[in-house]
Amino acid sequence: MKRLLLLGILLITAFASQAQDSLMIRKFFDEALVNGQCYENLRYLCKNVGSRLSGSAGAQKSVDWSKKLMDGYGFDKVYLQEVMVPHWVRGAKEQGYIIDGNKRIPVAIAALGMSVATPKAGITANVIEVQSLKELETLGEAAIKGKIVFFNRAFDPRFIETGAAYGGAGDQRFAGPATAAKYGAAGVIVRSLTEALDDYPHTGATGYDPKGINIPAAAISTIAANKLSTMLKMRKLPLIKFYFKQNCQHLPDAKSYNVVGEITGSKNPNKFITVGGHLDSWDLAEGAHDDGTGVMQSVEVLRIFKATGYRPKNSVRAVFFMNEENGHKGGIKYAELAAANKEEHIAAIETDEGGFTPRGFSFANATPAMQKDINKNWKKLFEPYEADRLVAGGGGTDIGPLKETVPSVMLIGFRPDSQRYFDIHHTPNDVFENVNKRELELGAGAISALIYLIDQHGL
Template identity: 70%
Template structure:
């Protein structure tokens, strides 16, 4: 009996070692293909330079849908199709104007309307400024301290977290909810400090959310240089003497039809079980949407292209999804999940790339600690040579999140590149192709392809 037990243990060990060797060889092939023949960078160049900004509802978003569909068809994926989705159609209009008015002077400052904001009147709005750091301060001031004024939210990014997404999360309520809260107490407009550690003159846009039953007031973001300047003027001037002028011309048009774009390699053994990789095809309108999220969608296409080039036929069906409308509605992600439920598709995993095309560090798993522990035990050593082995508990992503509600058994995964530079560029006029490094981008696509391969071969151990 002991001999049989020992023999069984030896066979099990041999099988595990053999599988590790096979996996190691395959990952090396994936990385070689990406680094020698990778197409993410040149595809991103076309998306940024030939199409450009791709805000939902825009003509450029429509062009991006058509081009990414043709791109995936040109690679010979087994299926390429569109998923219709109705999206918001917000337009910025003429360039915004902002001025600090104090001590007999008018100082022009860099700012931009927040996505979804309403316009000012045609002549703009001028009012006294009240500076706050939190939404609770507005509530404490109440109508007596806020009515008829412009509320200036000036809470900076917390510099202490190493993962900069934490700072974004803790500062982001100013942009998301600040205008709605200020409107309740009679403010006439809101200006917020841009969400970044960087001190520069690039204002950062991003969506704001109004109370559906409340008053909607104009909302804009100041560059961090302008925010510091305004704060200093307020400190050195007589109370009540500093005013701000804001003029913006944005408007919300009726919803418009758009699409998610989906490419698929159909599984050889389990064609009705899916692994999804994706990013969002839309971008804000102020730049080319290179890191946010052109890098993510091009990396997702690259996963399938690499498999196709290596003649790797996945056991499960693998999809690359170009989600539409992440920036100002997340309707593409919800539609993908709805259709997955309607079609009774079994999704075992989804990976989202929406944190820029920087150096890969690893992946975060929106799941139990046990699954993450198993992933580390099974895959960490395989990913270590490529420095993409940080496997942690964490978020998956905005576009794949709705899948959890319709497919509870799915594992959601976020691709996690180095985060230090992302929020310097995120939602700014500086999010352009020139700020993407080719090698970093191709390494990210290879890291995503490697994890998809491992999940395809071995599943996710519970």
């Protein structure tokens, strides 16, 4: 009888806790949807600050404004974390042409981030089209030397989650130029990493071998890539050449900052839940979805907690990381300081996949048993908001270094709908007008709900 009574008490307690959680989560979503400020904050960041590539005047302006924004919300702590970042400058607009005999056909290109410049007169050379890094090895120096290597592997449309397609095609941008240089290539052009068929070239960082030769590299739009590929198939190789010119510069590293806002925990001030995105952006546009939406959602979580009167038991931080796009120095610095200060991090959540409709969260280092419990306890709470996909998966670039310095931390990625993200990712089209207010606010509500649940119940 006593055991039955105890079981009944436990069930009643569990139901009461779930009911309380449901009511609190509803309050967070109501605040986000009725009084949300992340959309207007994003408007200011995009339209009054603009692009924010690390080391630029725009990046520093964004740091100054972000700190002022957090100070204005009256968080318990607002401060900067100094970090040295790369300072790469694109220079004058790139030029690209397909040369067919005497005809010069202009095409849309954009230098890859961290690329070197071409000679002042540009590069003109025959083109060799490849589908993979492995193909370079098969062709060898005899076929590649002196030519422009054209990486033309498209997104695989069979992936439902488009981030998987991005990962599948991304090595040609990340490592293609360095690999081609080993075989004597004069330069590299890479098909833009998107399934969209348009004339927006997608930039993004490339990496060089510190001991190798650096060759210029540019992204080419998908329409232009298709045109070039078709022409190469129709003509004999010597007839089709490619010309491109770009004016990039590598300047000395610059001083910059992560921007941090914090609500101090009422019971465990030395235990932390971090939520963040990256403040820097590529220079081609306003960095709206990548990652203005992420940083504005992060600060909105803290604002929502204050507005609804929720005082977390553990300290909750919103972090605007600097230099995710071309160096990851902000995430590395945050992790270093967390270790140096002997901070205990319960969880770190990254929002860097755009401000689209929230679908759920991915847990990077949950055991199968933990993943099962997370779904058992929390899935139903997220179902009314259609954000209940609580799955195993990645956390994010900026929070990743925490795992090395604070091994106990749970790394979590916010997972919005992915279908449109890579249409605008790293392009001139990543502007405020392409962000939907309601979708952005729903994401802020979902992230607030998850942090509340972690704060109340742990993982």
